Amino acid sequence: MALDVSDRDRWTAAISAVRRRTSDLAAPLSAEDLQAQAMPDASPGKWHLAHTTWFFDEFLLTPAGRAPERPASSGYLFNSYYEAVGERHPRPDRGLITRPALDEVLAWRARIDAALERFVRDAGADQFRAVAPIIELGLAHEEQHQELLLMDALALLARHPDAPAYRTDLRAAAGPAQRPAAWIEHPGGLIETGAGPDGFSFDYERPRHKTWLDPFAVADRLVTNGEWAEFIADGGYVNAALWLADGWDTVRREGWTAPEYWRGETQATLAGLEALDPAAPVQHVSLYEADAFATWAGARLPTEAEWEAIAADRPTAGNFLDNDILRPTPAGGRDQLFGDLWEWTASSYSPYPGFRPAAGALGEYNGKFMARQFVLRGGCCATPAPHIRASYRNFFHPHQRWMFSGLRLAKDL
DSSP: OOOOTTOHHHHHHHHHHHHHHHHHHHTTSOHHHHHOOOSTTSOOHHHHHHHHHHHHIIIIITTTTOOOOOOTTHHHHHOOSOTTTOOOOOGGGGGGOOOSOHHHHHHHHHHHHHHHHHHHHHSOHHHHHHHHHHHHHHHHHHHHHHHHHHHHHHHHHTTSTTOOOSOSOOOOOOOOOOOOOOEEEEOOEEEEESOOSSSOOOGGGOSOEEEEEOSEEEESSOOBHHHHHHHHHTTTTTOGGGSOHHHHHHHHHHTOSSSTTEETTEEEETTEEEEOOTTSBOOSOOHHHHHHHHHHTTOBOOOHHHHHHHHTTSOOOSBOGGGSOOSOOOOTTOOOSSBSSEEEEEEEOOOOTTOOOOSSGGGGSSGGGOSSOEEEESOOTTSOGGGOOTTOOEEEOTTOOSSSEEOOOEEEO
16 A cells, blocks of 8 residues: 555545445345355355454554454454464354354444544554554455455355355456467566565565576466366366376365366356356366366466566556456456466465564464465455555465466466
């Protein structure tokens, strides 16, 4: 966001806009929808509403002596993973948190919103300058949960036999017919990747550092449903030679035969059950599936440094949450580097050279998850547009696929 700390009106407007968007995203869901938990990896919508509120309460307003009344046991119920803050409710059981009720959570959000507005207005210059980074982090954190709220809502609705729509008034996802993929070539060499000193970034995007790349190329669009159907028809899910060992074990254990939410020629989406568009990017695939497809196609996945080398000089424009489509769309003339789907890379989620987590509880935000996960890049159709940048690193376990994830191919030159 990188707002001037002296411009309090802009801070107030930014806080209001982010907080209001979370409430607006939850509004189409019933109280029953917001209570239910689709699976252990997902969280109920009510929990997202409460957790993003707890974050500002715990890390900003309580230390400043400005916190309003909390619901009982909220610190235990709505702490996600901050060990330094204290014990917390087990993640797989978040759907069992029936108290506080939804109306009490919403009332708490309103009290926190009012307290935030008063704090921004009344805090002294030195105090506000000291906590502005926490506010900025809190807003970015809430934007992440806006995407998670939609991912988790789809995971829930897709398990219903009718796969009901989250909203029936979303913009159409139709687009031009599938076009052949071309290659974007890069000469390689010594490049710099990672976030620079200007503007907001998470600690795991830093420090900026040098990386050597051999010459390579990446496809100029994402892999499509039509191409994935060819992979299936050619025995992609039954050919062990295509798969990493852990991936093949997962395929057999889980009985995978297609991407998540595929139902024959249809797919469950936030707009309900829709016919598969052959030209649209394939979504809800795991790292294991993406790697197997790339092997089948005679290619590979790009590394995150390769992806960033291609994306760094391109505008961060694409199909984001703000487009109000909430599904990936056919490429047409776009390269789809930003928006549509998070793109799996071949890179493990590891610290950059010189990485140092922040001190205290907020230092737990990202660094402690740097094990057994892989990096995805580019944002997706549920990512708020201001949230994304070329250096942004998302990360998930290689078997997970309920997120809006896809892939593009890469090759050596």
